[in-house]
Amino acid sequence: MRTGRESGSSRPAGLSRGPAPVDPPIPQGVTADSLDRVTANSLRTLPDGLSEIVAVHLAAAAAVIADDPERALAHARAAARRAARVAVVREAVGVAAYAAGDYGEASRELKAAARISGSSEYLPMIADCERGLGRPERALALASGPEVATLDREARVEMLIVAAGARRDLGQPDAAVLALQVPALNARSGPGWLPRLRYAYADALLAVGREAEARAWFVRAAQADPEGATDALERVEEIDGIEFDEVDEVDLADAVDRGADVDQLDPVDTDREVHGGDVHGGDVHGGDIDGGGGEVMGGAPHDSGSDGASGVRAR
Numbered sequence: 670m671r672t673g674r675e676s677g678s679s680r681p682a683g684l685s686r687g688p689a690p691v692d693p694p695i696p697q698g699v700t701a702d703s704l705d706r707v708t709a710n711s712l713r714t715l716p717d718g719l720s721e722i723v724a725v726h727l728a729a730a731a732a733v734i735a736d737d738p739e740r741a742l743a744h745a746r747a748a749a750r751r752a753a754r755v756a757v758v759r760e761a762v763g764v765a766a767y768a769a770g771d772y773g774e775a776s777r778e779l780k781a782a783a784r785i786s787g788s789s790e791y792l793p794m795i796a797d798c799e800r801g802l803g804r805p806e807r808a809l810a811l812a813s814g815p816e817v818a819t820l821d822r823e824a825r826v827e828m829l830i831v832a833a834g835a836r837r838d839l840g841q842p843d844a845a846v847l848a849l850q851v852p853a854l855n856a857r858s859g860p861g862w863l864p865r866l867r868y869a870y871a872d873a874l875l876a877v878g879r880e881a882e883a884r885a886w887f888v889r890a891a892q893a894d895p896e897g898a899t900d901a902l903e904r905v906e907e908i909d910g911i912e913f914d915e916v917d918e919v920d921l922a923d924a925v926d927r928g929a930d931v932d933q934l935d936p937v938d939t940d941r942e943v944h945g946g947d948v949h950g951g952d953v954h955g956g957d958i959d960g961g962g963g964e965v966m967g968g969a970p971h972d973s974g975s976d977g978a979s980g981v982r983a984r
Contacts, residue, residue, distance in 0.1 A: 690750065693743040695729050703728035711757040723748045727761050738768035749778075756786035767794060772801030789816040793827035797834070805835035812952045825953065826853065826862040830869045832952035837876060845873045848952050854886075864894035868901050875908075884908045 701709075701724035708727060712720040726748040734741035742765040745758070752758045763778030776798035779791040796811040811817075812832040817825065829849065836845040849870040856863055871886035887908070890901035 690746070692726070692747045693729070693740060695725055696732055699725065699729045699732050701725045701728065703732065705731075708757050711755060712752070715752055715755070719751055723752045723755075723758065727758065730761055730765055734765060734768055738765060738770075741765040742769050742771070754785065756782045756788075759785060760791065763791070763794070767798065767801075770801070772798040776802070789819045790821075790824055792816055792820065793824055793831050796828060796831045800831065800835055800838055805838035808832065808835040808838075809952050817953055822859075823862040826859075826866050829953045830865065833869060833873055836952070837873070842873065842876045846870070846877055846879075849873055859893070861898075864890045864899050864901065867893060868899045868904075871901070871904070880908060 701721045704724045704727055709724060712724055715723060726744045730741040730744035730748070733744070742762070745761040745765040748758045749762050759778050759782040763775045763782060766772075766775035766778060776795055779795050779798070783789065783791045783795075792811060792814075796808040799805070799807040799811065808831055812828050812835070817828055820828065829851065833845040833848040836842070836848055849866070851866075853859065853863070853866060854870055859866075867886050867890035871883045871890055874880075874886060875883035884905055887901045887904045890899055891905070894901060
């Protein structure tokens with residue numbers, strides 16, 4: 670893992686002195702029109718010709734990040750060389766660097782995006798970068814900061830997962846389990862964040878040897894994840910000792926049939942006190958994470974079994 674160091678320079682990524690960097694070629698079929706509308710709107714302050722070049726590099730980064738994060742980073746840096754004062758561009762560099770495992774650059778760029786935009790939405794990934802840099806205590810400090818109260822529900826859950834991972838980094842696996850025992854685990858719905866939360870909880874249970882419970886929660890994660898964004902079902906197969914090449918495909922119904930009835934699984938004990946904006950005994954401050962209707966009260970590594978670069982470390 671490349672950690673990098675703060676240089677003290679305000680020079681954005683890719684703008685070092687010396688020979689001009691060569692832009693990576695644009696993948697076939699990718700154009701400025703390929704960029705999502707929200708990001709494209711953020712480039713309207715740029716001159717027309719410049720905005721198109723920046724847009725096509727951002728679109729290219731998004732197109733290749735899952736398969737080739739280093740190449741995505743090269744495209745994001747090419748955009749940053751031309752539009753370093755645009756928050757969404759610095760965010761793109763940060764996300765690509767994160768996906769490439771360069772947590773030092775990722776942290777710097779995401780902090781720059783936060784300064785430019787005034788948004789706290791990058792906090793979970795910044796905290797996770799601290800984990801990647803071997804500084805779990807700093808991740809926990811960010812998770813307990815006042816800015817967490819401004820996050821939406823999904824980001825707050827992501828921060829909770831990061832905090833639990835930091836506990837595991839510190840050799841406190843039981844504390845990680847406790848950190849994730851929040852009412853939101855029993856939510857009726859929560860697209861995106863619910864399967865990730867259940868997956869992280871199952872993984873934490875497995876780490877402390879509670880295999881039967883872990884299996885049941887991996888199944889519950891899969892039930893909340895019809896798109897298959899996590900590898901929860903594959904984790905069930907691993908626990909059951911089934912080699913992937915022994916089955917044509919992983920089937921949720923088969924996984925349920927082989928184990929305990931997850932519908933009879935006891936709900937997570939969420940009787941811990943919640944007060945003063947804290948999940949008592951947990952690490953994420955600034956508001957309660959509640960399970961009613963999938964709501965997270967108050968607004969809202971290496972991976973947690975999810976594809977893409979936006980996920981946080983769940984280990």
